[in-house]
Amino acid sequence: MPDSLTTRDPAATAVVLLATTPASRLSCPHGTLLDRLGGQLDTLPVGEVQVLTPGGGLGADLRGVAKIARTAVSAVALLPADLVAHTEALALLLEHPAHDTGALVSLEATPGPLRPPVRAEAGTVVAAGSSFHIVPEANATFRGLLQTARPDLGTLAEVAEELAELADGGKLGPVTPVEAVDLLLVGLVRSGVKVRAAPLGPLHADRVTGQHAADVAIERLAEVDEDRVRLDTSVKDDDGFFATFFVSTWTRYLIKPAARLKLTPNTVTGVSIGLAALAAVWFSAGTPGGRLLGAALFYLSFALDCLDGQLARYTRTFSPLGAWVDGMADRLKEYVVYAGLAFGSPDPGIWRLAVAAMILQAVRHALDHSFAGALADAAGDGVSWARPARSLRESADAAAPRGLLALARRVERLPVARWLKRMIVLPIGERTALVCVTAAGWGARTTFTALLLWGGVAATYQLLGRMARSAR
Structure with a gap:
């Protein structure tokens, strides 16, 4: 009582x-x-x-x-x-x-x-x-x-x-x-x-x-040391390979200074968008130097994109608006950079590749989010397959993974397999790295071709995963 x-x-x-x-x-x-x-x-x-x-x-x-x-x-x-x-x-x-x-x-x-x-x-x-x-x-x-x-x-x-x-x-x-x-x-x-x-x-x-x-x-x-742990846990431990080893290793040292300056995560997101716009401008120049500077600015834009989440976790200032702005900013920055690369390329067919890369990314995000939305809608409508077993009398959990999902979980326990699984879906960190390296080294056609090839593999992997979970 x-x-x-x-x-x-x-x-x-x-x-x-x-x-x-x-x-x-x-x-x-x-x-x-x-x-x-x-x-x-x-x-x-x-x-x-x-x-x-x-x-x-x-x-x-x-x-x-x-x-x-x-x-x-x-x-x-x-x-x-x-x-x-x-x-x-x-x-x-x-x-x-x-x-x-x-x-x-x-x-x-x-x-x-x-x-x-x-x-x-x-x-x-x-x-x-x-x-x-x-x-x-x-x-x-x-x-x-x-x-x-x-x-x-x-x-x-x-x-x-x-x-x-x-x-x-x-x-x-x-x-x-x-x-x-x-x-x-x-x-x-x-x-x-x-x-x-x-x-x-x-x-x-x-x-x-x-x-x-x-x-x-x-x-x-x-x-x-509780304060040290708070700082460490502000950096995601389930991030992609590029973000984990090439960005978070140094952005973690900016978290406390940003907090002391009373910067908000949305402010950092705004600066990130500005850097991506500048990157697009330099990419549009089409010169080797412009592509190199554009790649550097796009990398820094992604670094700030990581920092805004780290700052939000450290200061615990999450908000639905902030999450929405961050997600929309990611798409906006990518597409602005794609446009900048296409403007700077003399290749007459480059816009078809650029638009195809944008469409593929839109389809992949639809695959990623529509499945969860379908489950939520089905559960809200009372559909039985969208809900777990309700009985509290049963001692065994009938929801244990089987078949392909069980095999995938066992494989994921291997560190190499876990990192490969995170990379194969081409998360935003890997996409940023792909754009920066290919644009600076070879140009827009190589960038869009690489995005379409890797993105196609990622979309196939995502689709098979959703089908396996549906079968479960």
């Missing part, structure tokens, strides 16, 4: 501290573990904080969560009070301006009693487990913090009430009150809610059961 309430910003994420286990009252330098978490929340932009105390077992705890979810007016985060974590780890979800549905996970795939297994794909939790629910091919572990976006609160309440009934009826096997948040994650995932996987990285977040474990966990926190 809710025991106490602290009111802050009503628009921010509301936090429910699950003080339903004895470990929440273990001592630490700041009082108890519950007190310690309360102090950490005071430093984060969260809304009201409620403490849920023991009220009659797992079923009662789950019904308490359901009651809170049905009356909440903002996103709700569930935080076990026996969690010892870096403040920066909590901020990965609680300070994210999207207030989306997400779970704190570690890519350490060894599960334990307080580290239930999950499987994450493309930044989303696609399967979650408990002591009752099995996760085939788990590749990460859940670390206790679960946030539910406002549109998903109804589903959270329904899941919590259904789980409460199953727990009271003894139909969930050996589960205990300590697993309340684990079960709720299972329920959200199996209900088709998109749960963002917030990777813990080198930060620590561990649930504890005894005083010695709590002392050790608190000591481990001092081993990590």
